[in-house]
Amino acid sequence: MTLEERKSAFTDLGTFLSQFSLEKNEPLPQARQNDLFYEAFVSLIELSQSHNGWYTPEQVYHSIHSWAEALTKGNLDQWVSHYDFPDTAPKTVGLVLAGNIPLVGFHDFLSVLISGHNVMVKTSSDDQHLLPFLANYLISAEPRFKNRITFAEGKLENFDAVIATGSNNTARYFEYYFKDKPSIIRKSRNSVALLTGKETTDDLTLLGEDIFRYFGLGCRNVSKLFVPQGYDFTHFFESVFVYQDIIKYEKYANNYDYNKAVFLMSLYKLLDNGFMTIKEDTSYASPISSVFYEFYDDLETVKAKLEEEAEQIQCVVSNNLTPNSVAFGQTQKPKLWDYADNVDTIAFLTSL
Incomplete structure (x- = not known):
């Protein structure tokens, strides 16, 4: 053939x-x-x-x-x-x-x-x-x-x-x-979004697609936000509110209730909009219905951090702030040449 x-x-x-x-x-x-x-x-x-x-x-x-x-x-x-x-x-x-x-x-x-x-x-x-x-x-x-x-x-x-x-x-x-x-x-691996605070409502609404598609179960789903010091999450919450119906799905709702309860019992400070929680955390992998965030002081410093820890990261979503960054709303629409873990599968196969 x-x-x-x-x-x-x-x-x-x-x-x-x-x-x-x-x-x-x-x-x-x-x-x-x-x-x-x-x-x-x-x-x-x-x-x-x-x-x-x-x-x-x-x-x-x-x-x-x-x-x-x-x-x-x-x-x-x-x-x-x-x-x-x-x-x-x-x-x-x-x-x-x-x-x-x-x-x-x-x-x-x-x-x-x-x-x-x-x-x-x-x-x-x-x-x-x-x-x-x-x-x-x-x-x-x-x-x-x-x-x-x-x-x-x-x-x-x-x-x-x-x-x-x-x-x-x-x-x-x-x-x-x-x-x-x-x-x-x-x-x-997990995916992250690098925000500056200048994102439009459309940007953040599309970011919701990267977070909630497949209930956040994929490695290309955004599970961590990097935001500048003093970032106000009000605009983010308002922009992703269109995804509120996700809480009507029982398996997701059960995870939301459970993970929120665990966080609260551990006395963690949370931001909550009724269908997702946001928690400050240095980890990349957040549980279903939750997204972690981390503040940064300097954009170049956080870009260097993402480069150093690239083996833990599948996608970086941003407005072209990093090499090979993925546009908002596109993480679950990879091209045929977008390889998992950045390992060229065809090159491996043709070398056999």
Whole structure:
């Protein structure tokens, strides 16, 4: 199978995914395989929350829409144009996937296949249905993928390289278990926003998208704010109030109540708007429904701190205050060439 043929199959998948949105599902005449997959995918989306309580229709549709926008011919061409794909025998690459947000492991799955390798997937128990469905669609659209895609029921065996994602604790296990294989081992990371106090209401409202999308469960969700000394959070709270309905979701509300109670019992000083808490803290990882903040005196000093601690940070959101900063509202809309942990997955795969 040539690179062009592989890109064509994923373009077909992107067209298929573009039919589905929270507002309206609408079949497109140019979409292939609808007779086999369209109604089944609608049903799977409706059932996703029963498989994982965090996978509400709104969150699943957002993930689907993001991938539909990414999987276009133009994006795929631009992405792969930066690499030379050697004409060598394909290797089998094992994937150990997370399940914190819908289709969080799809980029690794796509990267392995677009590179011409075979993929062996160990799904998370929290996300066992969406990716296998899309894999079946790909195989139907391009039958030569059938022998290139495997889902492992037990532990991974008979693979040549591995990409594994987990917490800092599981990463230590992965590093030991996969020590004899070429690997990418991903650990816990968090995203931050660097504010100056000059942000507009639109900026801060979009920042709310970076905080609340997927209930804050992703590594690209902003969990920490860096703000200048004396920063007044009134404008921030007013700007993110449009997200207040998140508290109507029971699992989120339970976390809000619990974490707020823990903070109060510990006599921490909190800012609270009824659906999120803000706490001064030097940590990057905040619990669900809470965002930490840290004051700074000098912008250059905090930029240097972020550079020194880059291995703990996935994204920095700002108005172009740092190299490679992400625009407000864009953390959960990565491009195909925006690699997790800034590790070039395709470069790794083409070196095997």
